[in-house]
Amino acid sequence: MKEIKTELFFGDCTKELKKLPDNSIDLIVTSPPYADQRKSTYGGIHPNKYVNWFMPISKELLRVLKPTGTFILNIKEKVVDGERSTYVMELVLEMRKQGWFWTEEFIWHKKNSFPGKWSNRFRDSWERLLQFNKAKQFNMYQDAVKVPIGDWAKSRLKNLSTTDKKRDNAKNGSGFGKNVSNWLGKDTVYPTNVLHLATECNNKNHSAAFPEELPEWFINLFTTEYDTVLDPFAGSGTTLFVAKRMARNSVGIEIVPEYYDMIKEKLEIESQYILFEERADYGKNKLTKSNSIR
Numbered sequence: 001m002k003e004i005k006t007e008l009f010f011g012d013c014t015k016e017l018k019k020l021p022d023n024s025i026d027l028i029v030t031s032p033p034y035a036d037q038r039k040s041t042y043g044g045i046h047p048n049k050y051v052n053w054f055m056p057i058s059k060e061l062l063r064v065l066k067p068t069g070t071f072i073l074n075i076k077e078k079v080v081d082g083e084r085s086t087y088v089m090e091l092v093l094e095m096r097k098q099g100w101f102w103t104e105e106f107i108w109h110k111k112n113s114f115p116g117k118w119s120n121r122f123r124d125s126w127e128r129l130l131q132f133n134k135a136k137q138f139n140m141y142q143d144a145v146k147v148p149i150g151d152w153a154k155s156r157l158k159n160l161s162t163t164d165k166k167r168d169n170a171k172n173g174s175g176f177g178k179n180v181s182n183w184l185g186k187d188t189v190y191p192t193n194v195l196h197l198a199t200e201c202n203n204k205n206h207s208a209a210f211p212e213e214l215p216e217w218f219i220n221l222f223t224t225e226y227d228t229v230l231d232p233f234a235g236s237g238t239t240l241f242v243a244k245r246m247a248r249n250s251v252g253i254e255i256v257p258e259y260y261d262m263i264k265e266k267l268e269i270e271s272q273y274i275l276f277e278e279r280a281d282y283g284k285n286k287l288t289k290s291n292s293i294r
């Protein structure tokens with residue numbers, strides 16, 4: 001029986017990350033405070049200072065991530081004085097200089113974004129999920145996130161044209177092409193890089209909590225059981241709780257005492273519950289792993 005560890009540190013992740021060993025983390029999933037947003041709850045960083053603030057943190061993240069690991073950064077630039085800030089773009093450029101590969105940009109489509117009307121723009125219903133790696137080869141378990149092919153495919157695949165049955169190269173000479181008949185007989189297919197998820201409405205204890213499906217999707221895609229997941233801006237601890245449920249070790253850091261206490265308390269309640277469950281003498285006990293807090 002292998003143990004699943006959930007470690008929680010209290011403090012500024014710039015300092016706390018230094019306690020973690022080099023090359024020890026398989027996946028980092030996190031949502032730092034956005035520039036100047038939510039100032040009333042946990043402070044904001046001015047957009048002009050954001051890159052300088054983040055660089056020492058991303059340097060530590062680069063150190064602790066395994067060469068095969070992945071870093072998913074949830075971020076979105078806000079509108080300042082009628083213009084989108086450019087700090088996220090500047091951040092990507094600086095992180096590349098720091099040694100990161102900017103592998104991919106996933107989009108989190110927020111299915112239930114706030115209603116509203118602005119004179120010069122529409123409702124904001126997506127956020128960036130930037131993927132960074134230390135190397136071009138990294139662990140990725142694509143089959144773990146396959147999705148049902150969907151009803152549209154049944155009608156699309158019913159009457160295939162001659163073009164559908166062979167590789168159809170793009171007309172613009174890009175070298176890309178498709179063979180629609182490859183999808184025949186498949187129940188599941190690989191997803192796109194757009195995640196359609198509602199924002200978290202049930203977690204009333206934190207103003208910016210992830211929907212659980214968000215860390216869950218990336219944990220499935222980039223880790224296997226007993227791997228280690230890090231969230232240096234843990235908030236209400238969504239990443240840690242999801243990781244634990246998925247039999248992954250995890251490490252979280254949180255600077256606000258109320259949020260830190262809230263995570264700690266919930267972890268303690270969960271381990272007591274698990275201990276009770278393990279001792280219970282009814283039916284077959286499905287649990288094969290114990291859980292610990294440090």
Ligand SMILES: C[S@@+](CC[C@H](N)C(=O)[O-])C[C@H]1O[C@@H](n2cnc3c(N)ncnc32)[C@H](O)[C@@H]1O
Nearest residue numbers: 012013042208209210233235236238254255256
């Ligand atoms: C956007 S929230 C993260 C929410 C989290 N994803 C969840 O699902 O609850 C960012 C969190 O980072 C914390 N934070 C801000 N600066 C920090 C720092 N320097 N070190 C550690 N935590 C920090 C804030 O207190 C806040 O809870």
